[in-house]
Amino acid sequence: MAMAAPTPQERISELTQQIRHHDRLYYQDAAPEITDLQYDQLMAELIDLEKKHPELADDDSPTQRVGGDVVEHLVQVPHQVPMLSIDNTYSREELKAAMQRIEKSLDGSLQDGETVAWVMEYKIDGVAGSIRYENGKLALALTRGNGVVGDDITHNVRTIRDLPLTLQCDNPPNVVELRGEIYMTESDLADLNVRQTEAGGEPFKNTRNVTAGTIRLLDPKIAAERKLRFFCHGNGQIDGLDVHDHMGFLKWVQSVGVPCTPNATPLRSIDEALDTVAKLEVEMPDLPFEVDGIVFKVDSFSQRDELGIRSKSPRWVIAYKFERYEATTRLEAIEVQVGKAGTITPVAYLTPVDIAGTTVSRASLHNVDEIERLDARVGDIVVVEKAGKIIPKVVRVEKHARTEDLPQYEFPTDCPECGEPLSRDEGGVYIRCTNPQCPAQLRQRLVYFGSRAGMDIDGLGEEVVDLLLQKNLVRSFADLYRLDVDTLADLTWPRQRKGKGDEMIDVQFGRKNAENLIAGIEESRTRGLARLLSSISIRHVGPRVAKLITAKFWNLDLLKKATTEEVAAIHEIGDRIAESIVGFVQSETGSATLDDLASVNVVLSEPEPQEPDPDTEELPLAGKNIVATGTLEHYTRDEIKARIEALGGRAAGSVSKKTDFLIAGAKAGSKLTKAESLGVEVLTEAEFRERYETDS
Incomplete structure (x- = not known):
């Protein structure tokens, strides 16, 4: 017996749930299950049904995202809670001093044992907005304005697909104002500029400018076409929600279907915050949106209340801003490099361009997914950015400037150095060479081993590593400890001849250089097991992880006998790290590496921990x-x-x-x-x- 066709009301309900599901996958999880065409077909069917049965249409319907009536002008509305700005710092020294002042202000109010916890968030370069929900329904959206009064932009905010029109919870608070950033991704801007130029208009310069202009448009249909997005990073008025700290608030926000600024990180101290800043300056993660700094907030709401506010900014938050400098140039080539853990990193070779006083000719493309997201092709015009005058990054392809049919980039399937097949991390984005004997990996591992973050061997830089490999003097970490002054002193390496342009001559390494290098190598023998484990490029094992592991397994014999379950039971370690360290130590290659280091008298132990009373x-x-x-x-x-x-x-x-x-x-x-x-x-x-x- 054939099933009866669904009623219009049943089909509308079914389509509504499907579209909401796909909106969340696309805008929040970045994991769409259907094509844009299939999505448009679902939306078209829902629009058609609601036109035929207007009595079944609902204010919360996904069709409301396409934009309603044009407003005559923007109305100014007072903020129930002032929407203040944030004080900025531009150096780590300024940041440290500001955070210390904040903590000192709390000295008199902290109870015994109470500390100040911080939260780190990216500073999104968009337009600040306040989204007010009343009894779970989106009721009002305002710009910051002057902090006291803002423009009513509700008609445009309702078109933002990653903002639910109704909070996804059973007992919503009476009032909750979600403060955050309205923004646009670089890939959406690239696609918008294609449409803009095809229609005879001028392309938009950057995501912030187009967001600021779009959110104030009078016609919400235009805003709907531009795919604005929202990240929540704070709150205004709250009535009926029991939360006590910022991390708890963000957790609740995500649970009701609103995206928060990604990778919000709790920090236990100012030192930990400064370490995070230093790492991000060197290794800014691959983000699809513009970031112009990092924000640090006191986590506890009661501590925030104690600190209070100034006339224009809260006393419990500080931003570390880095200037953004960008330029447009041509992508000449894409090549890949092999890292110390076998990671294959694509690098963009650019027509040299001046950015912030330096010439940039290369920039990282991070991974194969980033190339696909950008749709980067050799010959494209690209926008390159340096954040904080440090990190060159391709942020956008100017697709509207693509005048010919350029072929898509094909990622290699074999290692460019050793020819072995490449493999992709299970469930991950990185592609690796898994050959432990790959010469490119050996070079990168030796360079890191000698770096300050590794065993801190003075004199063992990239040029010296290249020289040792070229002369076949080093094939492993332990071989460094077999070197002697006489052998090194007699080596020659190519150097540029002074005053002779590019002419290269062979220059002797020399006894003084040799003595300094051997002294650095000798000094590194006693760094200890934790330092060594974090220096030999074991995946997921950095300095902190190594210290946690060696606090329990303090010598090589104990570590070799440890099981994955025992290591995973250590606080903060977990299964993935445990599998990596135990897998390395018990593998043929890992065991041979550690035994070889032991044979040249490298200390592979830590002081034995004292037994508890x-x-x-x-x-x-x-x-x-x-x-x-x-x-x-x-x-x-x-x-x-x-x-x-x-x-x-x-x-x-x-x-x-x-x-x-x-x-x-x-x-x-x-x-x-x-x-x-x-x-x-x-x-x-x-x-x-x-x-x-x-x-x-």
Whole structure:
């Protein structure tokens, strides 16, 4: 028996759910399941059904994204909570000083053991917006304006497909204002410029300019065609939502279907924040949108309240900005390089162009997915950017300037250095050469081994590594420790002759250079097992991971006997890292590498950790995290902290899921509220004394 055709209402409901599903996959997960044509067909069918049955159309329908009526002018509306700007810094020294000032301002209000936690977010280069939801429905969207009053842009914001018209939760708050950035991706701008030039218009210069112009248009149909997007990174007015910190707020925002600025990272200290900045300056990740800095925010809402605001900016947030410099040039060639872990990285060779006072002729294309996203082809006109005068990056292909049919770039299937087949990481974006004997990998591994981040061997730079490989003196890490002064001193290497243009001559390496290099190599023998493990290019094993692992497996014999399960059980390690380190140590290549290093007297151990006092393991609070709050009758704050520690526990300053119980005195405030919301056990002072003070 054939199934009955769905009613119009059933089909509208079905199409609505499908389109919302595909919107989320496309705009938030970047993992579309259907083609643009198939999506357009679903939308066309829904539009047709709603025209035929207008009584079934809903304000939350995906068809509302295509743009409604033209507004006559933009109306100015007051912000319920001022929408302030952020103070900027332009150097790591300025950033450190600003963060230290913020922490110092909290010194008098922090309870014993309480610290300041930070959150790092990318500073998206778009247009600030505030999106207000009332009882879960999108009610109002405003620009920042002057911080007190903003322009009503609701008609255009409703066309942003990654913003739900209704929050995806059962009990939405009465009011929640999501503050964030309205932006456009580089690939969407490239496609828009093609349409723009085909229609006889001028191409748009950059994503920020087109976003700023689009969001203020009077006709929402034009905004709908331009594919604006939104990232939430903060809040304005909140009524009916119980959150206590920024990370908790972002988690809730994502749960209701709103995208947040990606890779928001909790940080435990200023030093950790500065390390993050240094790493990002060198290795800015592959992002499809414009970033002009990094924002650091105090995580705790109660600490933010304590810090307060200035006239134009909050006291609990600071931005580290880097200037962006860009230029247009031609993509002359795409070649690939082999990294120390076998990663194949495509490099763009460009017609030399001046950017921020330096000549740029090369830029990384990151990986094969980035080439496909950009649709980069040899011969294209491309926009190259340097962020902070450091990082050259191809950010966009000017597709509208493509005057001929250029062939798509084909990524190699074999390693360009050793000829072995390449393989793609399972579920990942990187393509690698898996041949451990690949000469290009050996070179990169040796260069990293000698670098400051590795074993810090003074004098072992790229040129010296190339010389040692060329003379067949080094085929492994251990071979470095077999070198001697006499052998090195007699080597010759090609150098440019002074005053003779490009003429090259052979110059002796020399005894002084040889003695300095051998001294650097000798000094590195005693760096220890953790430093060595993070220097020999084991995937996923950096300095911190190596220290965590060697704190438990402090010599080579222990490490070789360790199982994946034992290593994964270490806090912060997990299965992927454990599989990598154990797989390397127990592999034929890894075991031979470590044994070879041991044979040349490289120290492969760390100081043995001291055994814990067995008596403390029998104490009643051993291994427990306890927080005390409010006014206690029998203890001062220092006394309760000392008493918890005497009983074997840890006196923590803030409540989290790891808190075992809270001791609540009189006038207990936000910590008690948070403990109750997390389901943490709460004891009165009397209950604590009855349970643990048996002699009182």
